[in-house]
Amino acid sequence: MSSAAAKKTRPKYLSLSALLFEIRLPSTAWVSGLHRISGALLFFPFVAWLLYLLDTSLASEQGFSHVRDEYLKLPLAKLGLTVFIWAYAHHFCAGIRFLLLDLNKAIEIRKARITSYVVFVASILLTIAFAWRVW
Amino acid sequence: MVNRVVVGAHYGLGSWLAQRITAVIMAIYSVILLAVFMTGGALNYGAWRELFTHGWMRVATLLFAISLGWHAWVGMRDILMDYAKHDGLRLALQVITILVIAAYVGWAVQILWR
Numbered sequence: 001m002s003s004a005a006a007k008k009t010r011p012k013y014l015s016l017s018a019l020l021f022e023i024r025l026p027s028t029a030w031v032s033g034l035h036r037i038s039g040a041l042l043f044f045p046f047v048a049w050l051l052y053l054l055d056t057s058l059a060s061e062q063g064f065s066h067v068r069d070e071y072l073k074l075p076l077a078k079l080g081l082t083v084f085i086w087a088y089a090h091h092f093c094a095g096i097r098f099l100l101l102d103l104n105k106a107i108e109i110r111k112a113r114i115t116s117y118v119v120f121v122a123s124i125l126l127t128i129a130f131a132w133r134v135w
Numbered sequence: 136m137v138n139r140v141v142v143g144a145h146y147g148l149g150s151w152l153a154q155r156i157t158a159v160i161m162a163i164y165s166v167i168l169l170a171v172f173m174t175g176g177a178l179n180y181g182a183w184r185e186l187f188t189h190g191w192m193r194v195a196t197l198l199f200a201i202s203l204g205w206h207a208w209v210g211m212r213d214i215l216m217d218y219a220k221h222d223g224l225r226l227a228l229q230v231i232t233i234l235v236i237a238a239y240v241g242w243a244v245q246i247l248w249r
Binding site: 036039040042043044047048051054055057058059061064065068088092095096099102 | 155158159162165178179180183184187203207210211214235239242243245246249
């Protein structure tokens with residue numbers, strides 16, 4: 001026991017590949033990590049992109065029809081919109097979960113796990129529902 | 136029970152609370168905007184333009200933009216504190232983050248009050 005512990009180097013820092021392929025993170029950790037990734041993506045580039053779209057579509061009638069009938073018909077733009085919708089939906093749902101956790105709601109591990117699954121399912125359903133209209 | 140003496144500027148609690156309050160503001164705006172879209176018919180330029188001529192819509196959108204800027208600052212600062220280990224790099228990225236937020240808010244104002 002003591003010899004086995006002595007062989008291990010402590011502290012052990014997990015690399016990205018270790019996090020992805022060597023160990024299985026609990027679903028709650030995935031919700032948290034993806035909340036961070038989706039938040040960073042929303043900050044950049046999506047806010048800049050949406051401001052550009054808002055600016056162009058409000059500036060003139062031509063700008064509006066260009067955005068609606070040409071620009072957002074491009075497959076890459078549709079893909080971007082789909083990723084944005086997922087990022088927004090996940091950040092929204094996971095954010096509400098964190099607000100509830102802050103209020104000590106569903107703080108027990110079993111309930112916390114259930115709500116983490118709810119976040120995944122809800123954000124994917126929202127993504128499908130809105131991406132459906134995009135494509 | 137350890138009697139801990141809290142030292143430092145302890146502005147962390149303020150940031151934490153601000154992030155949650157701005158989150159609620161943005162969530163409410165998102166739901167209202169979604170309801171406006173769902174209840175409205177097919178979107179044309181006139182209706183789209185008209186929506187953003189209302190004073191309440193401009194002010195609500197500005198509040199959303201400011202909330203987003205504040206919220207993103209706390210979030211990006213947390214991310215940079217966790218992953219940007221080099222002090223100079225972290226400072227540079229934090230300055231860039233602030234500039235980007237200022238540019239976003241300025242752009243939003245320009246779009247809303249054209």
